[in-house]
Amino acid sequence: LSKTIRLTDEQFSYLFSHFTRLSFKKGQAIISEGDKVDHEYFVLSGCLKSFFINNEVKMFILQFAMATWWTSDYNALYSGNRATINVDCIADAEVLALSNNDREKLCNEVPAINSFFRLRTNKGFVALQKRLLSFMNSDAKHRYEELMQQYPELYNTAPKHLIAAYLGVSRETLSRLYNS
Amino acid sequence: LSKTIRLTDEQFSYLFSHFTRLSFKKGQAIISEGDKVDHEYFVLSGCLKSFFINNEVKMFILQFAMATWWTSDYNALYSGNRATINVDCIADAEVLALSNNDREKLCNEVPAINSFFRLRTNKGFVALQKRLLSFMNSDAKHRYEELMQQYPELYNTAPKHLIAAYLGVSRETLSRLYNS
DNA sequence: ATACAAATGTGATGTGGGTCACGCAATAAA
DNA sequence: TTTATTGCGTGACCCACATCACATTTGTAT
Numbered sequence: 311l312s313k314t315i316r317l318t319d320e321q322f323s324y325l326f327s328h329f330t331r332l333s334f335k336k337g338q339a340i341i342s343e344g345d346k347v348d349h350e351y352f353v354l355s356g357c358l359k360s361f362f363i364n365n366e367v368k369m370f371i372l373q374f375a376m377a378t379w380w381t382s383d384y385n386a387l388y389s390g391n392r393a394t395i396n397v398d399c400i401a402d403a404e405v406l407a408l409s410n411n412d413r414e415k416l417c418n419e420v421p422a423i424n425s426f427f428r429l430r431t432n433k434g435f436v437a438l439q440k441r442l443l444s445f446m447n448s449d450a451k452h453r454y455e456e457l458m459q460q461y462p463e464l465y466n467t468a469p470k471h472l473i474a475a476y477l478g479v480s481r482e483t484l485s486r487l488y489n490s
Numbered sequence: 491l492s493k494t495i496r497l498t499d500e501q502f503s504y505l506f507s508h509f510t511r512l513s514f515k516k517g518q519a520i521i522s523e524g525d526k527v528d529h530e531y532f533v534l535s536g537c538l539k540s541f542f543i544n545n546e547v548k549m550f551i552l553q554f555a556m557a558t559w560w561t562s563d564y565n566a567l568y569s570g571n572r573a574t575i576n577v578d579c580i581a582d583a584e585v586l587a588l589s590n591n592d593r594e595k596l597c598n599e600v601p602a603i604n605s606f607f608r609l610r611t612n613k614g615f616v617a618l619q620k621r622l623l624s625f626m627n628s629d630a631k632h633r634y635e636e637l638m639q640q641y642p643e644l645y646n647t648a649p650k651h652l653i654a655a656y657l658g659v660s661r662e663t664l665s666r667l668y669n670s
Numbered sequence: 671a672t673a674c675a676a677a678t679g680t681g682a683t684g685t686g687g688g689t690c691a692c693g694c695a696a697t698a699a700a
Numbered sequence: 701t702t703t704a705t706t707g708c709g710t711g712a713c714c715c716a717c718a719t720c721a722c723a724t725t726t727g728t729a730t
Contacts, residue, residue: 370626385616428608436565438618446550446658478626
């Protein structure tokens with residue numbers, strides 16, 4: 311948290327006072343398609359996933375969110391539209407919720423917080439670009455290796471068919487990948 | 491520009507004074523792999539592309555940047571690493587360059603500018619997520635139609651093999667797409 | 671106008687990965 | 701313990717798209 315900006319203790323506790331602590335059990339939904347979205351979530355422990363479902367059939371995972379990650383349906387959160395992305399809980403999780411209004415309020419009141427959120431999204435943007443490139447550039451095997459290298463803990467935390475949905479391949483193909 | 495934030499005339503001209511106007515001719519390179527990157531670019535007219543080259547062979551286009559778009563190698567710009575992404579000019583362009591230092595300075599001095607860049611990247615992040623989903627979800631034909639619907643002017647501005655490189659398909663496949 | 675490079679179209683053929691179908695764990699519920 | 705439910709592996713077959721090869725057009729420089 312304190313890596314990107316410096317806050318006084320006072321500022322930090324002021325920031326902290328706007329978060330709501332929540333617990334979720336494995337399998338529990340946090341944001342469902344069609345919901346009004348007005349919070350984003352900071353993960354303290356456990357693991358969430360954000361995903362899109364195609365024609366009520368196929369699932370694509372945008373992001374696994376583990377400790378210190380933020381997640382939400384940012385399209386819905388920023389635009390005010392209804393959710394098109396789902397978020398749910400893969401492993402029992404503790405999270406802090408921050409509302410869109412409170413974030414904007416905090417950003418207007420405390421310049422360092424404004425910068426924090428700016429820099430946070432900058433990093434997210436760059437990470438997404440890398441992911442997009444690896445989609446265009448690499449085959450499923452290579453993407454799988456990249457993922458396992460970056461987040462080895464997923465191998466235990468997440469069932470394989472979810473990893474497949476993150477990589478954008480079928481579970482069958484993924485299964486054939488590690489037997490080689 | 492003025493859609494996301496409100497600035498006084500004074501603030502605006504202060505902001506503006508940090509931009510350097512540059513002209514580029516079709517084909518001219520703006521950022522090349524290995525460069526030190528310390529500016530981002532706002533396009534006034536013309537068209538740029540940012541792209542990655544795989545093993546000195548295959549090109550993947552991250553973004554076409556036309557009027558009112560920003561572009562750079564944001565990974566390099568934010569991290570200080572050398573460029574891995576190239577940016578060059580597809581159609582004679584007028585751009586405004588803003589240095590990383592000046593942006594940070596402006597963001598610290600003028601809260602509204604801080605918010606502007608925060609919100610700009612938020613939008614970019616959401617747009618990238620959509621692009622990623624369309625990669626996972628749709629076939630080449632569908633992606634092509636989405637692109638042409640969103641940026642019809644590209645049909646005239648950009649050679650087809652560049653459109654193919656944006657869509658992540660071979661130029662042959664793209665060629666076969668519109669003949670159907 | 672001529673020459674050369676870049677861009678585009680089109681066939682033939684190969685392949686990564688999807689889909690369908692089935693069997694077999696492993697976990698959860700009864 | 702029995703019974704579902706969910707997750708996982710594996711074969712057979714298919715298709716969207718890549719790759720190679722070559723012809724044709726368009727743009728650009730001399």
